[in-house]
Amino acid sequence: MSKAPVLLGSSGDSLREACGKELTKIAPDYPNVVVLDADIAGGTGMHHFRKTFPDRFIQCGIAEQNMMAMAGGLAATGLIPVVTTFAVFMLRSIEQARLSIGYADMNVKIVASHPGLDVGPDGASAQCLEDLACYRSIPNMVVLSPCDPLEIEQATKAILDYEGPVYMRTGRSDAQRILGEDYQFEIGKAKILKNGSDITIMGCGVTTGRALEAAKILEMDGISVRIVNMSTIKPIDSAMVIKCANETKGIITVEDHNILGGLGSAVAEVLVQHNPVPMEFVGVRDSFGESGEPNELAKKYGIDYKAIIKSVHQLLERI
Amino acid sequence: MDIKKIARMVSINSLKMIFHAESGHPGGVLSSIDIILFLFMKEMKYDSKDFLIKERDRFILSKGHCAPALYAVAAEVGIIEKSRLNGLRKLDHELQGHTHRGATPWVEASTGSLGQGFSFAIGEAKGLKMQNIDNRVYVMLGDGELQEGEVWEGAMFAGHHHLENLCAVIDYNKMQSDDLNENIMGLEPLSDKWKAFNWHVIEIDGHNFDEIGKAFDKATTIRNKPTVIIAHTIKGKGVSYMEGSPAWHGSLKLSTEDLTLALLELGATEEEINGYINE
Numbered sequence: 001m002s003k004a005p006v007l008l009g010s011s012g013d014s015l016r017e018a019c020g021k022e023l024t025k026i027a028p029d030y031p032n033v034v035v036l037d038a039d040i041a042g043g044t045g046m047h048h049f050r051k052t053f054p055d056r057f058i059q060c061g062i063a064e065q066n067m068m069a070m071a072g073g074l075a076a077t078g079l080i081p082v083v084t085t086f087a088v089f090m091l092r093s094i095e096q097a098r099l100s101i102g103y104a105d106m107n108v109k110i111v112a113s114h115p116g117l118d119v120g121p122d123g124a125s126a127q128c129l130e131d132l133a134c135y136r137s138i139p140n141m142v143v144l145s146p147c148d149p150l151e152i153e154q155a156t157k158a159i160l161d162y163e164g165p166v167y168m169r170t171g172r173s174d175a176q177r178i179l180g181e182d183y184q185f186e187i188g189k190a191k192i193l194k195n196g197s198d199i200t201i202m203g204c205g206v207t208t209g210r211a212l213e214a215a216k217i218l219e220m221d222g223i224s225v226r227i228v229n230m231s232t233i234k235p236i237d238s239a240m241v242i243k244c245a246n247e248t249k250g251i252i253t254v255e256d257h258n259i260l261g262g263l264g265s266a267v268a269e270v271l272v273q274h275n276p277v278p279m280e281f282v283g284v285r286d287s288f289g290e291s292g293e294p295n296e297l298a299k300k301y302g303i304d305y306k307a308i309i310k311s312v313h314q315l316l317e318r319i
Numbered sequence: 320m321d322i323k324k325i326a327r328m329v330s331i332n333s334l335k336m337i338f339h340a341e342s343g344h345p346g347g348v349l350s351s352i353d354i355i356l357f358l359f360m361k362e363m364k365y366d367s368k369d370f371l372i373k374e375r376d377r378f379i380l381s382k383g384h385c386a387p388a389l390y391a392v393a394a395e396v397g398i399i400e401k402s403r404l405n406g407l408r409k410l411d412h413e414l415q416g417h418t419h420r421g422a423t424p425w426v427e428a429s430t431g432s433l434g435q436g437f438s439f440a441i442g443e444a445k446g447l448k449m450q451n452i453d454n455r456v457y458v459m460l461g462d463g464e465l466q467e468g469e470v471w472e473g474a475m476f477a478g479h480h481h482l483e484n485l486c487a488v489i490d491y492n493k494m495q496s497d498d499l500n501e502n503i504m505g506l507e508p509l510s511d512k513w514k515a516f517n518w519h520v521i522e523i524d525g526h527n528f529d530e531i532g533k534a535f536d537k538a539t540t541i542r543n544k545p546t547v548i549i550a551h552t553i554k555g556k557g558v559s560y561m562e563g564s565p566a567w568h569g570s571l572k573l574s575t576e577d578l579t580l581a582l583l584e585l586g587a588t589e590e591e592i593n594g595y596i597n598e
Contacts, residue, residue, distance in 0.1 A: 034449065055449075056449075058445065060476060061472075061475065061476065061479070063472035063473075063475065063476065065434070065438070065468070065469040065472055066438045066441070066469050066472035066473040066476055068438075069434070069435040069437075069438030069439050069442070069469070070438045070439065070441050070442035070445070070473070070476070071442060072428065072438075072439050072442060073428070073438065073439035073440060073441060073442020073443040073444075073445070073446060074442040074443070074445060074446040075442075075446075076420075076427060076428070076439070076442070076443055076446070077373070077442075077443055077446030077447050077450065077452070078373060078446070078450070079446050079449070079450070081442075095432060096432075096435055096438070096469070099429055099430075099431070099432050099435055100428065100429065100435050100438070100439050103419065103421065103429045104419075104420050104421060104428065104429040104439075105421055
């Protein structure tokens with residue numbers, strides 16, 4: 001008899017796996033935490049939690065609208081529900097998130113795996129490029145997109161300590177560790193990962209690593225770039241955005257998301273009101289994705305490190 | 320006082336609120352009052368002076384547009400002050416057009432998007448059960464609401480998870496916003512649908528307090544499955560020109576004449592009605 005097939009991507013150091021492992025690790029300290037799943041825990045990293053805490057794992061079936069609104073009800077009994085599925089299905093249930101979680105101001109954590117082109121071969125139907133824009137516009141909702149396994153571990157704990165609704169992206173592909181041991185995530189605080197004086201590049205999720213990669217090459221050409229990790233999309237760290245506008249000549253945002261409504265828009269909203277320095281947006285230019293490996297897609301849709309380098313040159317020409 | 324008389328008073332107060340708000344949904348409000356009143360007066364365990372203690376039975380009005388019925392009942396049983404009722408739908412007032420726990424924490428859920436209150440109630444039932452809290456969750460749905468797919472997602476969940484602490488009531492007045500259910504998207508065979516989702520089903524006359532009481536008694540004895548009470552009701556109950564007419568679903572404005580006619584039928588005197596109008 002052949003062995004059961006190994007599910008693709010169910011192991012490794014992806015953001016989803018790091019989140020699932022960390023949540024499982026800290027769960028004994030948070031006895032009120034329960035995880036809601038829509039038959040996809042193997043893909044979201046929550047299989048770790050299911051295995052260790054079967055009594056605190058709520059299988060909701062493939063029924064995301066009910067799952068989302070039900071989370072509000074669970075929170076109303078004092079539990080801390082963590083709603084988990086792919087980011088696209090968080091869109092399917094966004095009206096439930098709006099009313100039963102955002103408007104009702106319930107202490108629910110919405111943890112979305114499989115955001116952006118980072119999803120890869122499953123294609124456009126599963127590649128969610130709209131979630132940051134949509135969830136950002138829900139009042140009361142905090143929106144996060146941590147950049148590496150260390151930050152997602154810290155953020156997983158931080159969202160449980162925070163009282164109120166949170167939307168957090170994890171990620172599908174294997175994620176590089178890019179942050180130092182001394183890094184400390186805080187909701188609402190952007191962090192400068194590398195200083196520079198010419199241009200500031202602001203990333204979130206998988207794009208922060210690409211920005212660091214681009215910075216190395218740009219430095220060789222004598223261009224000094226500052227890299228800022230904007231893992232909180234909402235509330236945006238306005239002070240950091242203004243500081244970078246004052247201290248560097250222009251700002252570039254990079255995101256695995258539609259350029260409409262996501263990180264770039266959030267940063268632009270701050271800039272135009274305070275110090276409208278020139279800005280470039282690196283992101284998916286209002287299109288859907290397609291099947292392919294994440295690195296191939298990043299190249300084709302202009303969100304890889306080369307696209308960042310190109311946009312830095314474009315920006316410098318405008319200054 | 321006899322619960323029937325109190326129900327008429329709650330109906331009067333609800334219509335008075337809708338009149339002063341200059342908008343609202345009188346038809347479904349009147350069909351739902353008897354059951355909501357029974358729950359708060361006779362069935363549910365709670366402390367009206369310390370309502371938010373965790374160990375309480377819970378009621379969620381998933382058909383959130385009938386909020387005036389719930390507000391008027393709450394005033395009747397002392398959860399809120401009667402003097403607040405005329406603030407319904409007014410700026411800077413807590414009584415929102417559709418129930419909202421942010422404004423009035425005792426309403427449990429924020430509703431008004433059909434289907435969601437039902438899911439929220441299922442979450443509460445599951446949460447109480449997981450914490451071994453021996454309280455019950457009641458949720459009222461409209462009949463038109465059953466056309467939402469989310470309701471059947473929730474029905475499947477509650478059946479699968481054996482939520483015997485959950486009791487849903489369908490205010491089956493046979494009418495929805497535009498027309499009869501059967502002309503919009505028919506619900507029958509409704510009882511069979513719920514049975515197929517592993518629910519215990521009870522059908523009653525939703526305006527007969529004996530039947531209402533017996534149904535809730537029975538529901539508490541059911542093990543391993545949730546109960547749904549299909550309550551056959553009359554839209555616009557007690558007001559002859561509204562009964563049987565989808566036109567009074569709303570949202571609509573009640574004229575002074577509309578209110579006067581309605582309240583006379585509900586037993587108010589002309590003098591009382593003049594007082595209500597001038598409140």
